[in-house]
Amino acid sequence: MTHVQHLKPFLKKTPFHEPMEAMMHGAGWIRWQGYYSPAYFDSTQSEYMAARNGATVYDVSPLIKYAIRGKDAAKFANYLVTRDLTKVAPMNVAYTAWCDDDGRMIEEGTLFRLGPNDFLLNAALHQLHWLNESAYGFSVEIEEISEQLAGLSLQGPNSRVILEVLGVQGIGKLPHFGIMETTVDGHWLRIDRAGFTGDLGYEVWVKPQDAIWLWETLFRIGDPYKIAPMGGHALEMTRVEAGFILVDVDYIGAHHAIRPTQRVSPIEAGIGWAVALKKDAYFVGKRALQKEKAEGSSRFILSGIEIEGRKPAPGAFLYADEKGTKELGLTTSAMWSPLLKKNIAFAQIPIAYTKPGTEMWIEIWYPKEKKIERSMVKCWARNRMFFDPPRKKEVV
């Protein structure tokens, strides 16, 4: 007798689970914050190619969503995050980091400004404890509303035309990081122009009871536009090409770092541009970040690198010389890009080496014909945004 036979399945199903299950041919479920999430449906390769060539649909319902509302919501949000929200008008998305008092990044994500004092924070990790703690003294209500919305990320060069055919008026005019709300066939939709693939793309949010309608409608009208479902593995490839960082992969969230040195600042994590040191109001971590900037005390910057050859190099050490006497840093995410035909990675390297084109050496251990081989090859600093097509921001 074992305890296993007495346990009940506990993973939750998103509102899209049923139609996803019908397309799930490779037993590719993985977990995402307690929900079933697809890693791949049939083949990662075809899903990745569909994202770069037609359009893909990825279930983003498990994203953790916090509504921040109330008299002081704008003030609080601006205190919470590193971006200057006075410059973000209602119905716009701000990509931002939020830090602890030491200026170490807890997480980064998108913050929707739906109204002057109405925000929606999308997080990969549970943040309510921190949000409540930070909200002390502000007149705000913070509510976890994750299950009140079901969302699909529709990404790829054909995503816009699919929404046009769906009947979304004015989708072509929606700017990058804009938000719109509309009604199609009596169903409420919220659409924001953002995503994790670095391409033209949208996130489409509906009430959970409309989830099946959205899924079936998208696949019906998207068929001639090469729509495909996408799992997390293909998404992972597209986000590395796009240069987007991921918590606990490219940096460790400050709240669950074991040692304080594991924590990184947003500058070190390569999103220094999202830190508005000049904003008037104080924000959590501002003093520490100002100091880091003024002293130049960032230990490294997470940068893009391009590597010679075709061996993917996750967790590989970088050196200043071929002999490997001077160590520079370590890669985090790494992949062979089928689209760019480049061997790319993110690497934590000293600021002096981050200028695009700077040559370094990298030590890669890789499996080849059933054994492990080592190679020491050249690599070069690059803009981390390896893939950045004009259509991403284009308004038609």
Place this chain on the structure above:
Amino acid sequence: MGTKYDAIVIGGGHNGLVTAAYLAKGGEKEGKNKLKVLVLERYHKVGGAAMSEEIHPGFTYSTCSYVCSLLRPEIFRFLDLPRHGLQVIPYEINSSPNHEGEGIITYSDHDRTRESLRRHSIKDAEAYDHYAAEISRQCRFIKPLLMVTPPDPTRLNPFAQNKINPWGKRNDLEGLLKIAHEFGRMGEKQMYEIIRFWTMSIGDFLDEYFETPRWKGFAAASSIIGTALGPYSPGTAYVLLHHYMGEVDGQIGAWGFARGGMGSVSKAIASAATEAGVEIRTNAEVAKVIIRGGKAVGVTLANGEEIYARTVVSNADPKRTYLKLIEKSDLDAIDPDIHSYAKNFKIRGSSGKLNIALDGLPQFAGLPKESAWGTIDIGGDFDYIERAYDDYKYGSWSKRPFLDIVIPTTVDPTMAPPGKHFMSVFVQYVPYKLGEQPWTPEMKAAFEKDVLDTIEMNAPGFRDLILHCQTRTPWDIENEVGLTEGNIFQGELTLDQMLFNRPFPGLGQYRGPFDNFYMCGSGTHPGGGVMGAPGANAAREMLKDFKHGVV
């Protein structure tokens, strides 16, 4: 006589463009002067047989070659072709319909393929693992031979005349030792296997593994494509390997669609070449290579214009180059053998092409809907293919041909309006001439009908979907693309015309019989398929002669 150019490339096919781009980028690292390179193309756009054209409004056809795998990754990266717009989308299904029962279907997923084959034969499904491993071993051996100049064993004779390749001897010895080393690494048993495989017929090879006749016929497909041989002709096993040795992102044997059609390959290479400083002239047909004092000094265009250069490199096939572009007297003055080598060069056209615009996706008999994603081979057992070959042998097209069909618009949204499709139909076997008679419009129509009937039989309702059909016989391919007899490989891929014997004995290292004259087309090692390797290898040899660094 002003020589404005360092090199003139005759023909703007994909290999000519690769040669041009490599030449222009040669010496870049060494800080040498950029070589001035001119590409002369007969047609109004470059690409040769890797061409996309809007033949029917709204539809882009890959008019000749139709899938991509062999294009060497080294070239893809060196020329940064993605930045120049090239995107290859792999497909993961191959299938063969059956109007009398269940079709055959294989997937890139090994487990799924085995399950699929079990429906036909448990024995074959189990043997498939062993077969696939053997093919992988064969690919492993051949891969290092592709991007190198083939070493010539005759150069090892210290007393041999070595006027053609001044770089010979040492390089040849080193090259041979490298191959011997690779060969030895395969182990004794595999060394025997490799020699057997390179010379045997695909029929004999498959008989050693499989029992299901239709499956064997399907597996043999890649070994007869573009080849004027039947499945039991010796040498066909190698042709199979030639179609398996390609890769997409390191997956050996994977094939894909070039987004926007195969013209995207040429367009991207041309863009890389132009960026590197290459000058491309279209509507500029070369009529003759100018030879003076045993040296190539330039070309004469069809309009009489003469253009001079330090070197001339021909992307045209060996027969066209040595029998049409070069005067026999010039050849005979150097080496009287070459004219007869060229005359005897095997370049029989055996394939036709139908390009079809469809109103919707056809449903193939005995196959699931998803099979439309990848190649669909209409054929049958070896008897079906041998009968098709018999028609060809005796001077006609196959009445029931073998067809290699792809519908790239199942994944590529750029080639046809939404919901519509472009279908590429490769037809085997189709002769260059009907007996000794030329093709007539009536004969071409009868040929087209036989092909469409064969498809209709295997995809009921297909005919009603046809919006437009372009039909090309080998004769059309010769006249429109310039490939002699319409042979897609610029010369057959049989062992007598391979390695250092490709195109001719003694000329296997990209240098022609004249000083300053080179070859860079698929008629040179390692042969056809949209590979680019001949072009890159030729450029490397030219750069050596220019003392212009290495690429």
